Amino acid sequence: MQIMSLPSVMVWPLLIVVAAGVYYIYNEIMRFMSKSLVRNKVVVITDAVSGVGTECAHLFHKGGARLILCGTSWDxxxxxxxxxxxxxxxxxxxxxxxxxxxxxxxxxxxxxVAEVVDCYGCVDVLICNSSVKMKAPVQSISLELDRNIMDINYFGPSTLAKGILPTMISRRCGHIILVNSIQGRLAIPFRSSYAASKHAAQAFFECLRAEVQEYGVIVSTVSHTYINASNPRSNEKSAPKQSSLAAFIASQLNHGVRPSVLANEIMQTVNRKRKEVVLAHPIPWVALHLRSLFPPFLFAVLASGVKDSVLAEQMQ
Incomplete structure (x- = not known):
């Protein structure tokens, strides 16, 4: 009986292996096609010298795109x-x-904006990648710092998009991508200014998406957890140990994504014309759904996490 049942036991592992193989081949085909789809396209990347910006630059450059790289440092x-x-x-x-x-x-x-448009006379893809982070209690953040964060995370990308939009509308084609944080959808304690700027940017580009659809212009948002350019394990060792559920959620949010993974996701977003992408681990996904379905529970969890962190600081 055991000999007869052996083939049926092996069916599921075999199916998993086959499915994994098909998925791998599909991804490789899509990656190969993605390079040809961006060939000759005029692609603008803001903060191109950051980890994600650099990965995007290499990816789109290899695909034959006409790159316009933007940054604050000429060197x-x-x-x-x-x-x-x-x-x-x-x-x-x-x-x-x-x-x-x-x-x-x-x-x-x-x-x-005039300089960017003058480079090739048009823009096919605008990737708004710039961002500045801030972690501090609300009462310790000055109004000047609040405004600076809003300029870089919200007013800057929205102003650049507005400036380039007329060339896209006149040609009835174009793609604008906002590389945003998941905190544009889910705010956590001690990130008030950062989360506010990301919420504002998310709302602006969602409104823009509906307004320009009739002109053939696509607007996408890619929401990710924190960018992690280093080894995730080293971060886990150095992170303070907390027992609360809020601390666990925060640790998942801070786990981050690799710049290369995010760059590939941006490339796929351009090629497949996806409008919304959320690149996150299961816990942030659960937190997003809790925010919609059971907000009092999530608020209580986050508040308890703040109390735990304050108590831990007082005991040190």
């Missing part, structure tokens, strides 16, 4: 330019164009 932009062009085939790739862009200087935005 870092030139260094990225060199890393992209040194080993590149000039027959298959285009040399990127560099533009100084600082969202904290809103007075310069009109000139920056």
């Amino acid at each position: 870092k932009l030139e260094s990225l330019y060199d890393s992209l062009t040194n080993d590149a085939n000039p027959r298959e790739t285009f040399a990127p164009k560099l533009v100084i862009l600082d969202f904290s200087d809103m007075d310069s935005m009109e000139e920056v």
Whole structure:
């Protein structure tokens, strides 16, 4: 009987292996196709010298896109330019164009928009990747700092999108992508200014999506947990131990995603024209649903987490 039942026992592992193989082949095919889909496209990447921006730059450059790389440091932009062009085939790739862009200087935005558009006369894909983070109690954050965070995380991307939008509407095509945090959907304690700016950006681009759909312009939001450029395990060792459910949720939110993973997700969003992407672990997903279905429970959990952290600090 045992010999006869052996094949049936092996069916599920075999199915899993086959399914994994099919999924791998599908992803490889889509990755290969994605490179050809962005060829000759004019792609603007803000904060191109960041971890995610650099990964996006390499990915889209290899795909043959006409890149316009934006950042606050000319030296870092030139260094990225060199890393992209040194080993590149000039027959298959285009040399990127560099533009100084600082969202904290809103007075310069009109000139920056004109410079970006003048590079190729149009923009096919705008990737709004810039962001500044802040972790502090509400009462310790000055109004000046609040405004600076709003400029970089909200007013900057929205102003740039508004400036480039007319060229997309006139051509009746284009794709605008907001690389946003999951805290644009779920606010947690001690991130008031950051979460507020991300909520504002999320709302703006969702409104924009509906308004420009008739012109053939696509607007996407990619919401992720924290960017983790280092080894996740090292972060887990150094994290303070807390017993509350809120601390567990916070640790999941801080677990982060790798820049390369997020860059691939952005590329897939462009190619598949997806409008909303949430890149998060199961716990943040559960927290998002709790926020919609059982908000009092989530609020209580988050509040208890704050009390636990304050008590832990007092005991040290």
